[in-house]
Amino acid sequence: MNQLIVNPSALIFALALVALAFLISLKEKIGLQKDLVVGVIRAVIQLTIVGYVLTYIISVNRIWLTLLMVAIIVFNAAWNARGRARGIPHAFVISLLAITVATGVTIGLLLLAKAIAFVPSQIVPISGMIASNAMVAIGLAYRSLNGQFHDKRQELLERLALGANRYQTAINVVREAIRTGMSPTIDSAKTVGIVSLPGMMSGLIFAGVDPTKAIMYQIMVTFMLMAATSIGSTIACYLAYPQFFNANMQLRTIQH
Amino acid sequence: MAETIFDIQDVGLTVSHQTLLSHISFTVAPGEFVTITGPSGSGKSTLLLLLATLLTPTEGQIIFAGKPQQDYEKTVYRRLVSYCYQQPSLFGNTVADNLAFPFQIRQKKVNHDRMVAALAEVNLPADMLKKHITELSGGEKQRVALIRNLIFTPKVLLLDEITTGLDAVTKDTVHHVMANFNKQGITIITVTHDESELAAADRLINIVGGRMEVTA
Numbered sequence: 001m002n003q004l005i006v007n008p009s010a011l012i013f014a015l016a017l018v019a020l021a022f023l024i025s026l027k028e029k030i031g032l033q034k035d036l037v038v039g040v041i042r043a044v045i046q047l048t049i050v051g052y053v054l055t056y057i058i059s060v061n062r063i064w065l066t067l068l069m070v071a072i073i074v075f076n077a078a079w080n081a082r083g084r085a086r087g088i089p090h091a092f093v094i095s096l097l098a099i100t101v102a103t104g105v106t107i108g109l110l111l112l113a114k115a116i117a118f119v120p121s122q123i124v125p126i127s128g129m130i131a132s133n134a135m136v137a138i139g140l141a142y143r144s145l146n147g148q149f150h151d152k153r154q155e156l157l158e159r160l161a162l163g164a165n166r167y168q169t170a171i172n173v174v175r176e177a178i179r180t181g182m183s184p185t186i187d188s189a190k191t192v193g194i195v196s197l198p199g200m201m202s203g204l205i206f207a208g209v210d211p212t213k214a215i216m217y218q219i220m221v222t223f224m225l226m227a228a229t230s231i232g233s234t235i236a237c238y239l240a241y242p243q244f245f246n247a248n249m250q251l252r253t254i255q256h
Numbered sequence: 257m258a259e260t261i262f263d264i265q266d267v268g269l270t271v272s273h274q275t276l277l278s279h280i281s282f283t284v285a286p287g288e289f290v291t292i293t294g295p296s297g298s299g300k301s302t303l304l305l306l307l308a309t310l311l312t313p314t315e316g317q318i319i320f321a322g323k324p325q326q327d328y329e330k331t332v333y334r335r336l337v338s339y340c341y342q343q344p345s346l347f348g349n350t351v352a353d354n355l356a357f358p359f360q361i362r363q364k365k366v367n368h369d370r371m372v373a374a375l376a377e378v379n380l381p382a383d384m385l386k387k388h389i390t391e392l393s394g395g396e397k398q399r400v401a402l403i404r405n406l407i408f409t410p411k412v413l414l415l416d417e418i419t420t421g422l423d424a425v426t427k428d429t430v431h432h433v434m435a436n437f438n439k440q441g442i443t444i445i446t447v448t449h450d451e452s453e454l455a456a457a458d459r460l461i462n463i464v465g466g467r468m469e470v471t472a
């Protein structure tokens with residue numbers, strides 16, 4: 001099955017598409033030219049490196065190397081999520097824990113169900129998919145927590161004044177933040193196949209895999225991402241909300 | 257029972273190099289009605305927030321019923337010393353959500369009759385419970401917020417300009433509620449600019465520029 005013909009020269013032509021985006025940004029004064037260039041350069045470098053790394057990892061097929069690769073992915077995802085936490089204390093540790101558990105539990109269940117096998121060619125890309133979705137969910141949840149603790153400050157103060165504990169004060173905010181974190185996954189589950197043809201499924205079909213197989217994989221991925229984003233954002237929110245209070249059970253002003 | 261319910265000992269608060277309050281010392285006897293006044297920005301609300309443990313003094317200490325504030329569990333303390341914000345805001349969707357909250361945080365079953373009785377005390381009808389919080393007038397909001405503090409009777413009530421902006425009749429109702437609670441032995445500390453309230457005050461504390469001004 002070698003219908004796939006992306007060669008370097010084809011990629012050079014694809015750069016024309018970026019040039020188009022660049023021109024639009026320039027002409028419409030959107031000011032994204034620098035980000036576009038940085039994005040293109042980073043994508044090319046990162047993907048080239050990871051391509052060779054993956055090839056190596058898959059060819060040697062060692063457990064420790066596979067786990068190391070997963071650990072690196074999870075670490076990067078946590079680091080990235082921390083970046084969206086805008087000053088929430090301990091955000092890195094919280095994100096690391098949340099993404100590790102989300103990835104671990106989901107992959108563990110898939111392995112138990114024998115839906116996937118413990119081989120690098122399956123574990124690494126699936127971990128990447130899970131960790132990146134958990135990362136986005138957690139980032140959104142953090143943003144929602146920050147926004148709500150800011151916007152609903154007076155209401156939260158009133159609850160504290162009435163003698164509520166941290167949990168009783170913040171529970172509504174926490175629930176809303178978890179909802180916000182999960183909403184892209186749920187929305188995309190609702191529209192999968194009718195609005196979006198997700199990357200993995202399209203990629204498999206593109207590469208010549210039988211569409212029914214590709215679709216089955218996509219169904220599995222959809223379920224797995226629901227689990228991963230709910231686990232990830234729940235853990236992150238439950239660990240993050242107490243950070244908005246100080247030791248005297250007062251609201252902290254988080255420095256952005 | 258302790259002789260004093262509050263013993264405020266040389267209390268000060270400095271926030272980011274700005275001294276908001278300094279050298280505040282006074283005692284309050286159980287059941288007393290204390291009125292605090294002073295110019296805008298002088299630190300009156302800040303003082304009540306310190307009494308409520310919603311701010312923590314950077315100087316001195318506050319003894320409540322014989323024990324320093326920090327020896328109390330915060331939730332327990334704040335249920336005993338109930339603070340009503342200047343310009344309080346309601347939360348949730350309906351008035352009922354607000355009055356149910358004090359029950360919920362105590363893990364008690366929400367008592368509908370008690371909510372209705374509390375509303376009646378401030379001259380609000382029972383069907384107010386179902387009203388959405390955005391449909392209330394300023395004065396109605398203020399009264400709902402007040403009974404949120406009162407539905408479980410505290411030991412001390414800290415009331416921050418709660419009659420500001422109320423018409424004469426409603427103001428009278430609120431005065432009645434305060435007087436009733438005070439008669440039951442509840443200590444009340446209020447902040448006010450209101451002439452009539454100042455004239456009626458038993459004990460007046462004047463805060464000017466973050467310090468106590470001794471009045472004759």
Ligand SMILES: Nc1ncnc2c1ncn2[C@@H]1O[C@H](COP(=O)(O)OP(=O)(O)OP(=O)(O)O)[C@@H](O)[C@H]1O
Nearest residue numbers: 271274276294295296297298299300301302303342
């Ligand atoms: N968290 C804070 N950080 C820094 N300054 C504050 C803070 N809270 C209040 N202030 C300042 O402290 C001073 C006293 O404020 P406070 O609210 O206690 O005044 P007030 O006497 O209640 O005034 P008013 O009669 O207008 O309600 C004001 O100058 C205010 O700007």
Ligand SMILES: [Mg+2]
Nearest residue numbers: 300301302342
């Ligand atoms: Mg004030």
